[in-house]
Amino acid sequence: MPDRITLVTALQGAGWHPAAWRVAGPVAQRLSSLRHWRDVVVEQDRLGIDAVTIEDSFTAGPRAADHDLDTTTVVGRLDALLVANAVAPATRAVGLVPTVSVTHTEPFHVATGLQTLDHVSLGRAGWRIQVSPTTREAALFGRRPGGDDAATLFDEAREAAEVVSRLWDSWDDDAIIRDVTTGRFIDRDRIHNAEYAGRHLSVHGASIVPRSPQGRPPVFALAHRADAAAFAVDAADVVLVTPGYQGREARDVLDEVRQLEQVAGSDVHRPVLADLAVLIGSSSAAAADELAALDGAAGSAYAEASDTSVLATTVPELVSLIGDLRGLGFGGVRLRPLRIPLDSTAIARQLVPALVTAGLRADVASRPTADLRARLGIAPAVSRYASAPAGSVSVEVSA
Amino acid sequence: MSTKRQVHLAAHFPGVNNTTIWSDDRAESQIAFSSFEHFARNAERGFFDFLFLAEGLRLREQKGRIHDLDVVGRPNTLAVLAALAGVTDHIGLVGTLQTTFNEPVELAKQLATLDHLTDGRAGWNVVTSSDAFHGANFRRGGFLDHADRYTRAAEFIALSRELWDSWQADAVVADTATGGALADGVFADRSRVHDVDHHGPQFDVTGTFPVPRSPQRHPVIVQAGDSDEGRDLAAANAEVIFSLHTEFDDAQAFYRDVTDRLERVGRSKDELQILPGATFVIGSSAEHAEERSNAIRRAQVSPATAIAFLEQVWNRDLSSYDVDGPLPTIEPDHEGAAITRGRARHTRDVPALVQSWRDLAEAEHLSIRDLVIRVSTRGGFVGTASHIAAEIDRYVQERATDGFVVVPHTNPYGLDEFVDTVVPLLQERGVYRQSYDEGATLRQTLALPGTIRDRAAAARTAAAAGPARAAASAGVLA
Numbered sequence: 001m002p003d004r005i006t007l008v009t010a011l012q013g014a015g016w017h018p019a020a021w022r023v024a025g026p027v028a029q030r031l032s033s034l035r036h037w038r039d040v041v042v043e044q045d046r047l048g049i050d051a052v053t054i055e056d057s058f059t060a061g062p063r064a065a066d067h068d069l070d071t072t073t074v075v076g077r078l079d080a081l082l083v084a085n086a087v088a089p090a091t092r093a094v095g096l097v098p099t100v101s102v103t104h105t106e107p108f109h110v111a112t113g114l115q116t117l118d119h120v121s122l123g124r125a126g127w128r129i130q131v132s133p134t135t136r137e138a139a140l141f142g143r144r145p146g147g148d149d150a151a152t153l154f155d156e157a158r159e160a161a162e163v164v165s166r167l168w169d170s171w172d173d174d175a176i177i178r179d180v181t182t183g184r185f186i187d188r189d190r191i192h193n194a195e196y197a198g199r200h201l202s203v204h205g206a207s208i209v210p211r212s213p214q215g216r217p218p219v220f221a222l223a224h225r226a227d228a229a230a231f232a233v234d235a236a237d238v239v240l241v242t243p244g245y246q247g248r249e250a251r252d253v254l255d256e257v258r259q260l261e262q263v264a265g266s267d268v269h270r271p272v273l274a275d276l277a278v279l280i281g282s283s284s285a286a287a288a289d290e291l292a293a294l295d296g297a298a299g300s301a302y303a304e305a306s307d308t309s310v311l312a313t314t315v316p317e318l319v320s321l322i323g324d325l326r327g328l329g330f331g332g333v334r335l336r337p338l339r340i341p342l343d344s345t346a347i348a349r350q351l352v353p354a355l356v357t358a359g360l361r362a363d364v365a366s367r368p369t370a371d372l373r374a375r376l377g378i379a380p381a382v383s384r385y386a387s388a389p390a391g392s393v394s395v396e397v398s399a
Numbered sequence: 400m401s402t403k404r405q406v407h408l409a410a411h412f413p414g415v416n417n418t419t420i421w422s423d424d425r426a427e428s429q430i431a432f433s434s435f436e437h438f439a440r441n442a443e444r445g446f447f448d449f450l451f452l453a454e455g456l457r458l459r460e461q462k463g464r465i466h467d468l469d470v471v472g473r474p475n476t477l478a479v480l481a482a483l484a485g486v487t488d489h490i491g492l493v494g495t496l497q498t499t500f501n502e503p504v505e506l507a508k509q510l511a512t513l514d515h516l517t518d519g520r521a522g523w524n525v526v527t528s529s530d531a532f533h534g535a536n537f538r539r540g541g542f543l544d545h546a547d548r549y550t551r552a553a554e555f556i557a558l559s560r561e562l563w564d565s566w567q568a569d570a571v572v573a574d575t576a577t578g579g580a581l582a583d584g585v586f587a588d589r590s591r592v593h594d595v596d597h598h599g600p601q602f603d604v605t606g607t608f609p610v611p612r613s614p615q616r617h618p619v620i621v622q623a624g625d626s627d628e629g630r631d632l633a634a635a636n637a638e639v640i641f642s643l644h645t646e647f648d649d650a651q652a653f654y655r656d657v658t659d660r661l662e663r664v665g666r667s668k669d670e671l672q673i674l675p676g677a678t679f680v681i682g683s684s685a686e687h688a689e690e691r692s693n694a695i696r697r698a699q700v701s702p703a704t705a706i707a708f709l710e711q712v713w714n715r716d717l718s719s720y721d722v723d724g725p726l727p728t729i730e731p732d733h734e735g736a737a738i739t740r741g742r743a744r745h746t747r748d749v750p751a752l753v754q755s756w757r758d759l760a761e762a763e764h765l766s767i768r769d770l771v772i773r774v775s776t777r778g779g780f781v782g783t784a785s786h787i788a789a790e791i792d793r794y795v796q797e798r799a800t801d802g803f804v805v806v807p808h809t810n811p812y813g814l815d816e817f818v819d820t821v822v823p824l825l826q827e828r829g830v831y832r833q834s835y836d837e838g839a840t841l842r843q844t845l846a847l848p849g850t851i852r853d854r855a856a857a858a859r860t861a862a863a864a865g866p867a868r869a870a871a872s873a874g875v876l877a
Contacts, residue, residue, distance in 0.1 A: 021573055022582040028573040032611055034484060034516045058504060060592070060607040069607055071587040076571065076611035079512040085481035086516045089432070105505060108456070108536045109475070116478035120432040140504040142603035171472070180422045183703035186472070188465040191458070204535035205457045206465070210430050210472040297581045 005322055005360050006271060006332030006376060008097070009044050009347055011037075012055035016277050016306070017338040018062070018073035019297040027341060032078055034086055040344055041087040044094055047348035048361070050375055051095025053128050053220065053334065056080035058104065058137040072298070081113045088121040095372035097126035097220055102160035103153060104132055104141045108203055110160065111167035114217050115209040123213030123371030127164075128220045129235060131157050154231040159198040161219065161235035166194040168216045169383040170206035192385050214371045215381035222275065223257065224307045233260040233270070237378050240275040240334050243325075244309030250274060251328055271331030271376055277302075277310045278318065279338040280346040287312035294338070308336070315350045319358050326360065331377065406795050406830045407672055407802030407845060408822075409493070409641075410442035411451045413810040414473050415459075417775075418678060420698045421470050423809045429470045432482060434811040439483050441811075442490055445818030446832050448844050449491030449522055449619075450483070451641070451804055452476050456500055457533045459741035461707055462716060466741070468704045470810075477509050484516040491841030493522030493621055493639075498555040499548060500528070500537045503602055504609075506555075507562040510618045511610040519614030519840035524621040524641060525632075527552045532740045547601075549628045554601045556620065556636050562604075566612040567591035587611075615840045619847070633671075634660035638847050641804055642675040645777070650675060650799035672801040672845055678779040679805060681816055685782055692781045695808055696772045705771040711739045712749060722768040726760050788824035795830065 014021035014028055021028040030036045044052050061075035069075055080098035088096055096117060100110050110127075118125035131153040132138075138146025148156075172190035179185075194203045221236035223229035224245055232239045239257050243250035257272050279294075281287025291312040295301045303310040313321075322333055335351075337343030355361040373380060413419040414429050427434050439450050454476045459466040476494040483492055492513065496506060514521040527548035534543075543551060570591035575582040597604045622633035623641040633640050634657060644653040658668045680695060682688025700708070702722040710717050713731040715738070720727055731749050760770045780787050794800045807813025825831035836843065 019581070021586055022575065023580065025575050028575045028582070028586070029571070032515045032613075034518070038485070058508070058609055060609045069589060069592065071585045071589045071592070073586055075587045075592070076566070077609055078515055079509050079610075082477060082481035082509060082512045082516065085478045086485045088482055089436070089485040104502065106500065106537050109501075112475035113478045116474040116482075119430055119474060120479065120482040122432075136606055139605040140608075141502050142605070143502070176472070178421060183422075183701035184467045185421055185470055186465065186467045188467045191465055191471075201538050202535075203537070208455050208458060208473055209475065293581060 004362070005326050005330075005355070006050050006273060007048075007347075007352070007355070007361070008051045008053060008095075008273060008332070008334040009049050009344055010053045010055070010275070010334050010336040011040060011340065011344070012336075013074035013077065013340070015338050015340040015343060016336045017279070017291075017294050017298070017302050018070075018305075019294040020339045021074050022297055023294070023339055023342065028074075031074065032076065037078075037083050038087050038090050040341055041094065041096075042090055043341075043345060043348050045091040048352050049094055049348060050332075051097050051124075051126060051372060053097040053126075054080040054083055054099060056099040056101065056130075058101070058132060058140050059134065063136075081117065084125070085117050085120055088117065088124070091121070091124075093124070095124050095126050095218075095375060096121055097128050097218075097372075099128040099130050101130045101132045102157050102164075104137065104143070107160045107163040107201060108167065108207075111164040111207055112209045114164075115168060115207060115212040118212035118214050118217050119209070123373075125212070125214065125217040126220055126238075126372050127217055128222075129157065129161060130222070150227055154227060156200040157231060158234055159196075159201045162198070163194060163196045163201055163203045165216060166196055166384070167203065167207040168212070168381075169385060170194055171209075171211040172383060172385060173211055173215075176210060211383075214373050215383060218373050218376055218378055223253075224275075226256070229253075229256055230260055233257060233264050233266065237270060237373075238331075238376060239270050239272045241272055242275050242308035244276075245307055250325060250330070254329055268379075271378070272329070273332050273334045274325050274330050275308045275334045275336065276321075277306055277308055277336040277338055278343060278347075279310075279312045280318070280343050280350070281312065281314060284312070284314055284317065287314060291338070302338070310338070315346070315354045318351055319354045319360070322355065323358060323360060403792075403828075403830050404795050404798075404801075405832070405846065406791055406825055407674060408445070408447045408831075409449045409451050409491075409639075409674055409802070409804040410438065410445075410447045410814055411453070411676060411804050411806040412438055413807045413813055414453060415455055415470050416453070416806070417469050417704070418699060418806060418808060419470050419810060420695065420808050421810075422698060422701070425812055426809050427811055429810055430472055430474060432479070435474075435479055435483060436486050437811040438814060439487050439490060439492075441814050441818055443487055445814070445822045446835060447490055447805075448802070449493045449520075449841060451493050451524070451621075452480060452495060454495040454497065454526070455741075456497065456528075457536050457741050460532075460739070461710065462738045466707070466739075468701065468707055477513065480513055480521075481516055484513065484520070487517075487520075489520075489835040489839070489844070491520045491522050491619065491844060492517055493524055493619070493841075495524040495526055495623075498525060498527050498552040499543055500533065503555050503558045504562060504604060507559040507608065508610050510559070511563060511608075511613045514613035514615050514618050515610070517841075518838070519842075521613075521615065522619035522621055522639070522841055524623060525552055525556060525636070526623065530740075549624075549632055551601045553632060553635065554599050558595075558597050558599070558602055558604060560617055561595050561597055562608040563612070563617050565593045565595050565608045566610070567593075568612050568616075571611055615842055619841050619845065630657065630660055633657070634666065635664050638671055638842070639845065640671065640673045642673055642800075645675045645677045645779075647794065647797075647799050650794065651797070654798055654800065670848055672847065674802050674804045675800055676804040676806050678808065679787055679817055679821070680779065680781045681784050681787060681820055682781075683783065685786070688781045688783060688786075692779070696776060697768075699808070700768060700772045700775065702768060705768040708771045708775060709767060712752060714738055714749075720767060723766045726757055726767060726770060784820035785824055788821050788828060791821070791825060792828050792830050 064070035084096040135146035175190035221232035622637035
């Protein structure tokens, strides 16, 4: 059973504000260490956050006005999938949702890497699917010129999501038989080749990884604009929307997802999470001052550059906002802490208990230990190769 | 102080290999992380230099169907190594990773990440492939000419080194100890992050590498290819060779050959450790060890496995034959397409091989299964713990090897007995460590030279001196 509202924390570097590292203290020097990531994720895990997402890219960081790498902010990163795997043994309940791009990465590697995360975490893996649109990333691969239009990138990503999904289903739950009498380790009739040939991609064989605990880890996609929203409905189980971005109302962005679901002929209502960048202060005024100081240090207002609403807020204000979003039909929120660890800690230590008090979350002690799909309220993944029992309902989300 | 040469040991995870006995009562899941965790912690208890993982990118096939007699299925190599980073403190983590079905910037990013997550314990066993069978799982396909695979591998490694060298050690400044609420200055010094601009026959890569310099800068490079080209690639690039040469004389000859090849490229033997893969069967007496070895061989070669083994050579369906009966009288099929895919093929002269097997079987009255057990046994040490410890010591002192990659028969407990019985005897002999050095990188644990020549810095210095020197300097492999 999902909780009353789903709470996801979005992790990257020293936080989402470009000046965040300036208030991170010694943490700023160890952003590339396992210690840093374990400290941050374990805190989210112990205090009952449903999942953390981990950002990734092939770029070293954002570009400055002169188009060169902007080294006034955090540059350099670790591979998100590997970070998720490394923190998995130290955590017990939190979902681990790395960003893995499909524009340059082979879908076979994407599929097996995430299946392995699901095995290591005993069913807590998720996947934030993303495209890599920049020519900077293309130049690091040198295999395509880059500059593909968004429609092409999303088409290719749809194919990648389909291939990955097929690879995830390629082993039946009971494929490993260990039958000593006949000497057979597997029943090969229970392993299915992907046999996918699309316009952009083709993969012939089965996954090398036996079916993982969730079968298909839940897929998250950001829908901050119309084409991304259409893609999310085609390819994802959880949709992240950005109310307030470009003046759009929360109600409207949610309606857009529901309409797209209808157009796609899907009878599944995906959990829709509001994606919000937050700085949590002791008072509204203190929060506003702290954001102004960060903006001052960065030389520009972060709200101008962000692709979602940037809130300098307090715990009570956030509780009230989250309650309102729930009333509109949102499944919950993904919060992007502007400062890590300051705001990620505030989310775990202050916001979670306040949501419990407000009746929006169950107490941390009764946190479900089920897999991530169950925690998000998504139906179990039934393999496309499973013989459907009579009266069963399809849970496929893509055509 | 002991002047004896020190033994280096690595532990091969017993997964998708025909030596792994999955039918054993204590055998556990080959995919559950608990198996990997037990194996790694146990290898670390035995002070092993590193844990070694193989890789598979397609399920192996026989007669057009998935080969179902060995362990099938394994985790993604990099992902499970990253998870092991979270449960180990000292042991090196070495993964087998393809240069054919990966791209340099992505693999270099992942390996640098693993090196950060392990505080400098990452290693990369560089392998190449060119076949369309594996290629069918990748958008690249199987386009690479066989002859190009080592060319691609060499350029892949050289380019990876460029990427790993591109961030200077002091690039991240992030001075947050200024006392104020908000630190001043920049996060990184742009002049210490160098863009890569590589244009070669295989790769065109331009831009800023995404990962800051990792503790070892480069993961330890391991190579296992045994062909002439493979040995040259190893001599030019590798720091560890995972060899197949376990017979003493053969091992010594290989050791000399590699030493010569190293000298030809201006490297010293001190810069490379040679570790053959070997199995170890330990008994309370020599006879007991022999008995156990025979039982292990019979468990490894089930009736179905024996037939499948012959089919790989005969290249035809032999399923109607009785494994306890004589060898097939029918001749091998030389014309048909290979029925076995996804693993190394027998490349020797098949008619001569079959004749030698028939002669052996007739002379010793061997059944199909007996014959397969006999001819597929290789590279093993059988005896008491003290005999095995003495043999390992002898091999190392007499420069047949620098140690071994221990390949256990069962997952995940197959290494325990070796750690409990052989390791203490090696320690008593003064040829094996009593503890890890605190904070040692894998390169240090392997007693390899700790500093990698900073080729990028050398190239920059040379560039300042003149373009001709810069080109010469950049062309030298580290």
